[in-house]
Amino acid sequence: MSTAGLASLLPLPVVAPLLGSVAAPLVARRSGRLALIVGTAALAASTVVLALLAPDVYAGRVLSHFMGHWTPVGGAALGVAFSADAWGLTYALAASAVGAVILVATLSQQADLADKEVGGLTALFLLLDAGLIGVGLTADLINLFVWFEVAALASYALTAFFLERPPALEAAFKILVLTTIAGFAVFLGAALLYVNHGATNFGQLHTALAGHPTTPDRIAFGLLVAGFGTKAGLVPFHGWLPDAHSAAPGSVSALFSGLMVGLGVVATARIAFGVFSPEATGPILGVLMTVGVVSALGGALYALFQDDLKRLLAYDTISQMGVLVVGLATHEASGLAGSAYHLVNHALFKSLLFLCAGAIVHRRGLTRLSEMGSLGRESPWLAGAFVVGVAAIAGVPPFDGYVSVGLIHHALMESGQPVVLGLMIVAQTLTIAALGRAAWLAFFRRRHEPLEGPEPLRAGMSVALVVLSAACLVSGAVPGILLHRVAGPAAGALLDPASSARAALGAAVRIIAPSLSFDYFDPKELALVALTLVAAVPLARLAMAVPEDGLVGRMREAVQTGSVNDYAAYLIGGLTAVVAALALR
């Protein structure tokens, strides 16, 4: 198909799940299973369309489409632009493909729900996923805000899906307050940029901001970074994340953690590198680096002493988002490629782990690690899937985390930031200890009092676990292909904002991917993995020896107080600090 023909397909990946979300509740009146089929078909259709675009986009082209064929006149965009570059397409593809897998698991796990509820769950799931795909494809600031809100609205309802459970309502209230404030920040930031430059198209804004951004521009920048940082769950904007993840149904947490939080990182990268440029806005890399390191360390530390399995995984999500942002903040080809790679990997391994947690709830009704034990004996496949996920996060070759985290480490080395590198290695060690401890306590520790016979796993659940485990292995085992064909072009798109800007206004461009190399058998990298693994063992033992309600527990609750006022205050404090750092340099 011609390039123009391909580009005109761009709205379809968003339209398909939106149509599905309308159709699902209708067909669910007939049967819940039909809703499952409609939903999966919608996401599969999105994936197929995006895959059709992939060869062109990863070869360096940027496909652009203007809604209603309102093409730009004299360099001014009239219609809303959708523009698929390698960075956005990677996220959109992950959102649709992994989303389809999680949807299969969701609906097979929730088979005991009434048909009407299944219809509603499918509709919300598809709505959220449509928002995520839209964020990956859009090239318009106001449109980005709209997708942000679509995803946000769906996430509120999904968090409170178990309306009869009080903690779910509590979590829903917290995510509502924090995301609403984040929405105001994004809204005001986008409006300020429009007022100053009369444009919402990324390309037009980039051209207008190419000189020296004024103070209002910088304030707008700060507001946007803080708003999207909230969605990404970065410290100090993270208050909603652990609660929302632990209260939602298991596979909804997989969607939140694997895909939704990535929205914030993808949009931040777009704004920071595609609309603004680090050269002109000075401290942005420092701000991102600080936020990233604090999130990586803080999230890992909180995960280490956590007893609730889903909360533990949620805190680890904060940590992994920090790692992603550190990769972005290097602004080196290898760091950006590492972030793109890690974004996909995180979608795979975190979805896998949350589905495992959901499966444990399904089989045993257990959520706390202290109540689990010996689960590996009765469900070796589940234990295997969990261990695959842990090994992937830990960066054990041949699983996928090894390459992406390795690339980010390389970038830190190349850009001469040994202190940050050291802190990232500490965070990595803490992460391994936290997840290793979880795997040990849940699956391998001997438990003395026997449990009743477990509920069998449903077929859809098992399929999802196998597919995601296999994907973790494949993604790590063919690093050459992914690095040069996917992550490299994605980094290229972020490093060449001028070409992306012209593409967002309809010009045909060709972005050249930076040449990247990753030595899979680099002894230093392998030694580092071995070192972090060894160092994690005493840490995990220490964490197991610490009593839950002792000093550590009280210190944890002194920060994560559970009060929505406190979380809003952290958010506002962080927002003020980010805006101040960017505006008054």
Next chain:
Amino acid sequence: MIVVNELAAVALLCIGLYAVLTKRNLVKIVMGLSLMEASTYLMLLSFGYRAHSTAPVLLNPPAGQTPQQLATGNVADPMLQNVCLTAIVIGVAVTGVFLAVVVRLAQHYGTVDSDKVRTLRG
């Protein structure tokens, strides 16, 4: 731009923020957020205003003016008004969800005190 309106918007934003940060009553928190939301609308509409401008409506122009003159002349920015309308629609939906959650919370916890609605912590 109208300076008085912008100052009023900032004042409203601060009052709303004060409520969100200090009030423990969940309904008051929702009210604070609604105030913050209203302030963003006021802010945007005054951003879009230009001195002595007319509404961006080209049909039935004021006496003595042609649609052509209006289109190239001094009109308020319709784009920001449009965005505001979109945001108001989203805002209504969010407030609806908010209040539904508060009602449910009040039923389950028997209180609307945010300090008592914190079983999830640590």
